[in-house]
Amino acid sequence: MQGRRKFRREGEERRRQDLIEATLDCVAERGLQGATVRAIALRAGVTAGLIRHYFPGKEELLQAxxxxxxxxxxxxxxxxxxxxxxxxxxxxxxxxxxxxxxxxxxxxxxxxxxxxxxxxxxxxxxxxxxxxxxxxxxxxxxxxxxxxxxxxxxxxxxxxxxxxxxxxxxxxxxxxxxxxxxxxxxxxxxxxxxxxxxxxxxxxxxxxxxxxxxxx
Amino acid sequence: MQGRRKFRREGEERRRQDLIEATLDCVAERGLQGATVRAIALRAGVTAGLIRHYFPGKEELLQAxxxxxxxxxxxxxxxxxxxxxxxxxxxxxxxxxxxxxxxxxxxxxxxxxxxxxxxxxxxxxxxxxxxxxxxxxxxxxxxxxxxxxxxxxxxxxxxxxxxxxxxxxxxxxxxxxxxxxxxxxxxxxxxxxxxxxxxxxxxxxxxxxxxxxxxx
DNA sequence: AGAATATTTATACACTTGCATAACAACGCC
DNA sequence: GGCGTTGTTATGCAAGTGTATAAATATTCT
Structure with missing residues (x-):
């Protein structure tokens, strides 16, 4: 087993913005259906779980x-x-x-x-x-x-x-x-x-x- | 075990139209995301599998x-x-x-x-x-x-x-x-x-x- | 009436979904 | 440098997704 992925801690506001931007990218390219937590996370260069650390749920991310x-x-x-x-x-x-x-x-x-x-x-x-x-x-x-x-x-x-x-x-x-x-x-x-x-x-x-x- | 559900055979064109109408209902009320095969079938008073009998797939139903x-x-x-x-x-x-x-x-x-x-x-x-x-x-x-x-x-x-x-x-x-x-x-x-x-x-x-x- | 046909149901399957949780690692502090 | 804090990853899970398939039933034809 190779160790887990390396990562950097971004500023809170920066990460939030990145996630929103990734969401908009997904929506623009594949519609609301394509904006799954995994697709968003992938595009933001992050794993899916992180979304729930910045937003109560997917719904709130979409509203933002x-x-x-x-x-x-x-x-x-x-x-x-x-x-x-x-x-x-x-x-x-x-x-x-x-x-x-x-x-x-x-x-x-x-x-x-x-x-x-x-x-x-x-x-x-x-x-x-x-x-x-x-x-x-x-x-x-x-x-x-x-x-x-x-x-x-x-x-x-x-x-x-x-x-x-x-x-x-x-x-x-x-x-x-x-x-x-x-x-x-x-x-x-x-x-x-x-x-x-x-x-x-x-x-x-x-x-x-x-x-x-x-x-x- | 009670027997399976009773049903009526509708005309081909009629069923097709009903499925399309049910699809539009779902889209109008819950967006494309809400238009799942099961939701559509439920609204059309039919089981999900029937959709694939009238359309090659969900994609074609949406286009129709x-x-x-x-x-x-x-x-x-x-x-x-x-x-x-x-x-x-x-x-x-x-x-x-x-x-x-x-x-x-x-x-x-x-x-x-x-x-x-x-x-x-x-x-x-x-x-x-x-x-x-x-x-x-x-x-x-x-x-x-x-x-x-x-x-x-x-x-x-x-x-x-x-x-x-x-x-x-x-x-x-x-x-x-x-x-x-x-x-x-x-x-x-x-x-x-x-x-x-x-x-x-x-x-x-x-x-x-x-x-x-x-x-x- | 009885057999043939094809519409419809029921069930199963592989896959994706959002979310929960625990392990981990980066960063600030002393 | 060691240590706690917490941002981040990895893994798992139950519910929902579209689709495939076989069994069952309504309808038609004779």
């Missing part, structure tokens, strides 16, 4: 993984907002654009999202987490639209604002899905252009400044 | 189930087209509307869709099935838009048509998801109204005939 990707997605969206500071139109435009280009458009992330959301209907905890994330996103859109309308000198009644937010949120979601599922059908910036163009048509005003004739 | 819901969804949308016959604008309007009301908007169907789509990334058979369904849907939209534009006396260049189809498909998908996941946030016809309104704004023409002032 879901919370992680939700947080990551909203974080990316907010990052897109932080970049361009001044003009509301440019801000909305940048927001839409960022949502429809990598790394937000990503088959891997979509696969994870779909796997978890498929179980959200049966799992109240997942459902609540999703609902919160969705409303946060829509509120973000609504605030942006309000800025834009005010800057354009248009009145922004509440029901109208809500309507805009729902519609714009929908088209971003829809294009996001199309891009993630069949990215090879579209040119690099095609979805982003369509997204921004559609929002312009919905709001009835241009978001991008009219460029000089030379460009594109 | 997915094909079923995909077909059902596009079929429902096409039904809406069959009813309204004449005016292209009314046809497009009815199509969008039907896609954003029950029974197409349905939390159960969405749960099934998400569960399957989550595995589509890893399963080539599911991926192919999805891609075919998606392209079929988009072609339908594109044809509808072409009719509308022609009827409105506008030129319908191919890239423009494609752009419209992608955008309209996206907003239908996005609103569909919102409605399925959080139907209680919206008034009964709210999503349908938003969908039709958005399409009108994108195309730059009205789909519904201008109603007399009394209505609504």
């Amino acid at each position: 993984a879901y919370a992680t990707i939700m947080g990551r997605m909203t974080e990316q969206a907010k990052t897109a907002l932080a970049t361009v500071a001044q003009d509301p139109r440019q801000r909305l435009s940048a927001f839409v654009e960022a949502s429809l280009l990598p790394p937000v458009i990503d088959a891997r992330v979509f696969s994870q999202w779909a796997s978890f959301i498929g179980r959200a209907s049966s799992d109240p905890a997942l459902a609540a987490a999703h609902r919160a994330g969705y409303l946060g996103f829509r509120d973000e859109v609504e605030a942006l639209v309000a800025e834009v309308l005010v800057a354009a000198g248009r009145t922004a009644a509440k029901p109208e604002l809500r309507r805009y937010a729902i519609a714009i949120n929908a088209i971003i979601d829809g294009l996001w899905i199309e891009g993630c599922l069949a990215g090879d059908f579209f040119e690099t910036r095609e979805l982003a252009e369509i997204g921004i163009g559609s929002v312009e048509e919905m709001l009835g005003l241009r978001l991008r400044e009219p460029v000089c004739s030379a460009k594109e | 189930a997915y094909a079923t819901i995909m077909g059902r969804m596009t079929e429902q949308a096409k039904t809406a087209l069959a009813t309204v016959a004449q005016d292209p604008r009314q046809r497009l309007s009815a199509f969008v509307e039907a896609s954003l009301l029950p029974p197409v908007i349905d939390a159960r169907v969405f749960s099934q869709w998400a569960s399957f789509i989550g595995r589509a990334s890893s399963d080539p058979a599911l991926a192919a099935a999805h891609r075919a369904g998606y392209l079929g849907f988009r072609d339908e939209v594109e044809a509808l838009v072409a009719e509308v534009l022609v009827a409105a006396g506008r030129t319908a260049a191919k890239p423009e048509l494609r752009r419209y189809a992608i955008a309209i498909n996206a907003i239908i998908d996005g609103l569909w998801i919102e409605g399925c996941l959080a139907g209680d946030f919206f008034e009964t016809r709210e999503l349908a109204e938003i969908g039709i309104g958005s399409v009108e704004e994108m195309l730059g023409l009205r789909l519904r005939e201008p109603v007399c002032s009394a209505k609504e």
Whole structure:
């Protein structure tokens, strides 16, 4: 008998994160079914038993993984907002654009999202987490639209604002899905252009400044 | 020992359909993980072994189930087209509307869709099935838009048509998801109204005939 | 009615699953 | 350097998984 495997003790938070990342890898590649404790442990370079040392059970690990990707997605969206500071139109435009280009458009992330959301209907905890994330996103859109309308000198009644937010949120979601599922059908910036163009048509005003004739 | 269970022989196609339906029930309620041969058989009022008499394996049953819901969804949308016959604008309007009301908007169907789509990334058979369904849907939209534009006396260049189809498909998908996941946030016809309104704004023409002032 | 057929049940099997436990080894402390 | 603490491995287990097979029964045909 050769002795047992050598190992290193990682920091607690580091190991936790590694396990979550390994879980997301498994979910992305083989769906929730493929995310068994043994597969996760193997990918994390660890033995299966260790999972129960960091999480009460597999269930909790999955929830932590879901919370992680939700947080990551909203974080990316907010990052897109932080970049361009001044003009509301440019801000909305940048927001839409960022949502429809990598790394937000990503088959891997979509696969994870779909796997978890498929179980959200049966799992109240997942459902609540999703609902919160969705409303946060829509509120973000609504605030942006309000800025834009005010800057354009248009009145922004509440029901109208809500309507805009729902519609714009929908088209971003829809294009996001199309891009993630069949990215090879579209040119690099095609979805982003369509997204921004559609929002312009919905709001009835241009978001991008009219460029000089030379460009594109 | 009491004798074995009594049973009835159902027609072949009937049994197949029952098994598929039972599979969809399990998927909707407990996700793909919950769709075990035993759970499916129990729900179908049958013993587990029978599944292998109608399908080569569990894998094929799942594929058949997915094909079923995909077909059902596009079929429902096409039904809406069959009813309204004449005016292209009314046809497009009815199509969008039907896609954003029950029974197409349905939390159960969405749960099934998400569960399957989550595995589509890893399963080539599911991926192919999805891609075919998606392209079929988009072609339908594109044809509808072409009719509308022609009827409105506008030129319908191919890239423009494609752009419209992608955008309209996206907003239908996005609103569909919102409605399925959080139907209680919206008034009964709210999503349908938003969908039709958005399409009108994108195309730059009205789909519904201008109603007399009394209505609504 | 009785035999032939193939649907359906029942049982078994090899394998995987999540989880429990005990042995072990890496690290901090004196 | 020896020693306790605890992160980590190894092993085992009961329940659940898909599948294979034979026995039993419902249905059809004559």
